[in-house]
Amino acid sequence: xxxxxxxxxxxxxxxxxxxxxxxxxxxxxxxxxxxxxxxxxxxxxxxxxxxxxxxxxxxxxxxxxxxxxxxxxxxxxxxxxxxxxxxxxxxxxxxxxxxxxx
Amino acid sequence: xxxxxxxxxxxxxxxxxxxxxxxxxxxxxxxxxxxxxxxxxxxxxxxxxxxxxxxxxxxxxxxxxxxxxxxxxxxxxxxxxxxxxxxxxxxxxxxxxxxxxxxxxxxxxxxxxxxxxxxxxxxxxxxxxxxxxxxxxxxxxxxxxxxxxxxxxxxxxxxxxxxxxxxxxxxxxxxxxxxxxxxxxxxxxxxxxxxxxxxxxxxxxxxxxxxxxxxxxxxxxxxxxxxxxxxxxxx
Numbered sequence: 001x002x003x004x005x006x007x008x009x010x011x012x013x014x015x016x017x018x019x020x021x022x023x024x025x026x027x028x029x030x031x032x033x034x035x036x037x038x039x040x041x042x043x044x045x046x047x048x049x050x051x052x053x054x055x056x057x058x059x060x061x062x063x064x065x066x067x068x069x070x071x072x073x074x075x076x077x078x079x080x081x082x083x084x085x086x087x088x089x090x091x092x093x094x095x096x097x098x099x100x101x102x
Numbered sequence: 103x104x105x106x107x108x109x110x111x112x113x114x115x116x117x118x119x120x121x122x123x124x125x126x127x128x129x130x131x132x133x134x135x136x137x138x139x140x141x142x143x144x145x146x147x148x149x150x151x152x153x154x155x156x157x158x159x160x161x162x163x164x165x166x167x168x169x170x171x172x173x174x175x176x177x178x179x180x181x182x183x184x185x186x187x188x189x190x191x192x193x194x195x196x197x198x199x200x201x202x203x204x205x206x207x208x209x210x211x212x213x214x215x216x217x218x219x220x221x222x223x224x225x226x227x228x229x230x231x232x233x234x235x236x237x238x239x240x241x242x243x244x245x246x247x248x249x250x251x252x253x254x255x256x257x258x259x260x261x262x263x264x265x266x267x268x269x270x271x272x273x274x275x276x277x278x279x280x281x282x283x284x285x286x287x288x289x290x291x292x293x294x295x296x297x298x299x300x301x302x303x304x305x306x307x308x309x310x311x312x313x314x315x316x317x318x319x320x321x322x323x324x325x326x327x328x329x330x331x332x333x334x335x336x337x
Contacts, residue, residue: 003178004151007168010178011185012158018189020214022196023203027210030201034329041325042198043226044293045300047284049320050219052301055277057308057316070274071281078285085126091278095271 066102070095116233120224123283124241127220128248130275131162133267135249138165139256145173149257156253160246161218164188167313188314194321195222202234216242220279227283292328299324 031039055071056062070091077087135156142152147169155165168185195217202225203213216239225238267273287293300320307316 002151003181004145004147004169004172005154006178007172007181007185008151008154008158010182011164011168012154014182014186015159015161015164015189015192016215018186018192019196019217020211021193022198022200023210023214023217024207026197026200027204038325038329039198039201041292041296041328042194042321043223044284044287044297045303045321045324046194046198046226046317047223047280047287048297048301048324049304049317050223051277051280051284052304053308053316054280055274056305057313059313060309062305062308066271067274067277070271071277074274074278074281078282084123084279084282087282088126088130088275088278091274092271095274096269097271099268099271 066095066098069098117236120228120233120237121240123224123227124237124244126275127224127241127279128244130272130279131220131245132248132252133270133272134162135252136256137267138162138169138249139253139258141166141173141256142169142253143257145169147172147257149254152253152257153250156250159185160215160249161185161189161192162249163314184312187312191219191314191318191321192217194318195219198222198226199234199238202231202238204231213239213242216246218242218245220245223280223283227286296324296328299327 030036051071055067056064073094074087074091077090082090138156139152142155143149147155155169159165159168164185167188168181171181171184196214199217199222203210221238221242224241225234225236228234228237284297288297300323303323304316304320307319311319
C-alpha cells in the first residue's frame, strides 16, 4: 500500500469521526438553554473567522493583498442589498482588476 | 425564530433563494477542486487516490495539506495529523448542525459526510431547522459533486490552475460568500459582537497557531464571551 493510500485511510476515518460526532451522538436531543444560546451565536463567529482567514491568511502569515479589495467590495455590495451571486462576481472582478493594475 | 412560510409559493421562493446561495458557493469551490487534482498529480498520487481523498475525506483544506506534505516528502503521520487538525472544526460544525439533521441513524450517518465549511455556512445561515437542513444538504451534495468532478479534471488536464485562480480573482469568491452569509446576522447586537470577536481572534491566531486552529478557536472564544451577558437579546 502506498503512503498516500495509508494517509487517505487514516485521514478519512478520523475526519468522519469528527464530522459525525454531533449528528450521531447528539442527534435531536434538546440541549440546555445556555448551550442553545451558544450554538445560536457560533455561526456568526465561524463565518467571520472563515472570511478573515480566507482573506488575509497565507499559511502562517497575515497578508494584505487583492483579496481584501474583493472583500471590501463585497461588503459595499451587501450594504447596497445586491443579490448574493452578484456579490460574489463583483468581489472576484475587483480582486482580478486589482491584480491587473497593481 | 420560526419563519417557515405557510403557503407553497413561499416555500418555492425560499428554496430558490437557498439554491442560488448553494450554486454560488459551489461555483467558488470548482477552481480549487481543479487545483487539488493538479496538486495530487504533482505529488505523485494516482487518479484513484486523488478521487479517494475527495470522496472519503471530502474536506478541501485538509486534502491540500495532506497531499502537499506527502509531495514534500513528509511522513505519513505528519500528513495525516495536519489533515486531521484542519478538520477538528467539523466537530464544532456537527454540534451546530445536529438539531437540523435529526432523523434515522443511517440518514444522520450519510449527512455527516457532507459536514464541510460551505454546507455548514449555508445551512446555519437559514432561519428554522427545516431550512437549515435544506441548505446544508443541497450545498453539501452540490459541492460534493463538483469537488469530485473538478478533482478528476485537475488531475487529468491541468497543472497551472493556481495562476488561473489568481487571474480571475476567484480566491476572493470564498471570502465574499462567507461575508454574504454572515451579513443578515449583523443586525443583531450579540451576533455582531460575536462576529467581530470571532474575526479578531482568528486574525490574531493566524501567525501563531497551526492552520485550522484559528477558525476553531474563534468560535469557542467568541461565543463563550457572549453567552450569558445579555441572554434576553441573543435570539
